[in-house]
Amino acid sequence: MNPWMHYLVWPLVKFLVAFIIVQGIVAAMNWVERRLLGFVQARLGPNRVGPKGLLQIIADPVKFLLKEDIVPANAETIAYFLGPILPLIPTFLVYCLIPFGPPPTFVAARVNVAVLLVLALTSTGVYGIILGGWASNNKYSLMGGLRSAAQMVSYEVPFGLSIVGVLMLSGSLDLVKIVNYQADHIWNLFPQLIAAFIFFVAMTAETNRTPFDLPEADSELVGGYHTEYSAMKFAFFMLAEYSAMLVNCCLMTLLFLGGWTLAIGGYGLTTQTLQHMGIPGGMLGVLIFIVKVMTFMLVYIWFRATFPRFRFDQLMDLGWKWMIPLALANIVVTGVVVLLGQSLNFQGEVVLSIAGAAIVGYTLYNLRPRAKVVHASRVSEV
């Protein structure tokens, strides 16, 4: 094939298709979120524009585009404009690297260090937030930006460490190979249950979502780092946040839930099976992938509707004092089990799954709803 077609035109076409679909999903998620939150809180949510309020997805960007673009007095103009663009760039780039379905059709740029590159790109999102917060010349923005930076940076460590266990089992940084490994053995969710839990908590904190939405704590900080931003610049921050959520859900699906495959031990819809089925197989793979990703997006919204906000010291404690030791312990245990498995000839995945299930079961047993024990001296108060 013509190298230009192979390296330039096809990836571009693939990327643009993926990009349009992704932006559509991001815009639609906004409507889904407001609508679902409305139902949870026994109200209707946006239902005026179009059938069931669906045209809200189009009405919002148009309105953002027509609103006044305010640059506050004494703001650092260049930094103020860079603020919303910077977090948008990595979220665009990451979609090149994410395989949405069986390769080679559904991945724009297949890179052999995809995991590392995705992590590097997503972690640059913090620059825009702190720059925007600082440039706005507003106390609340500055505080929100700093809190956001501290929080994203703190949870970056457990985020990165939790992936190490997955890499140890699958032995590759290529997202496609990680998915194939899971189809041939078992979803990483089971042997790496602890890592999956840490990853999920860390990704919620990374994207500043409830219960970790301290940078936007409206009761304390008005709106956080985007207090002074209006019109399209504000929309860019929102777009970056939702895109980051979607990227994280894609990563969760690829690393822990077998991506586009639906197989265990090599039986079921593996990558080869889907590739043999041709175009319908590819579509089926994408459908499976999207269903898995959307499940996690809905969990995000469910969290927002359910959980109260953390306090800042609690947030830091959880990140530094709980998540990091847990992630390190997970790496050591995985290392020991893999080594013993090789020398004593057993499947490390099975042992890890049982151990993970036991730990989670024990924790849930301890957290079960119980009648409150009231000390005898306080009975009168009750």
Next chain:
Amino acid sequence: MTQSYFPILIMLILAVVIGATILGLNWVLGRHQRNPSKLSPYESGVPPLDENRKRINVRFYQIAMLFILFDIEAAFLYPWAVIYRDAAQGPSGMFLFGEMAVFIGLLAVGYVYVWKKKAFDWH
């Protein structure tokens, strides 16, 4: 292998162009009616009192430094993790495990030290 990064470079340019274009379009299409109180820093309607870029708590700086240390250590674990499973089958498996144990051991010593110095406490 380098060619597979090519779309990413193109996308970088495209992202900047799209971002700048939409912001520019907003600047053109949006209306401009400014007045001093609209441009002043938003403080819930109260006139701003103090200077806005105050000195900030040193703990934020501390967290940033700790992050760099721990995140680099996490990144160092990646190449090791990738080759571990295949190497564990061979004779060097025990050696590799020992290497990791020493590395994480050192990390843990530093971690305990930082904890005892109360660098993780936020008050």
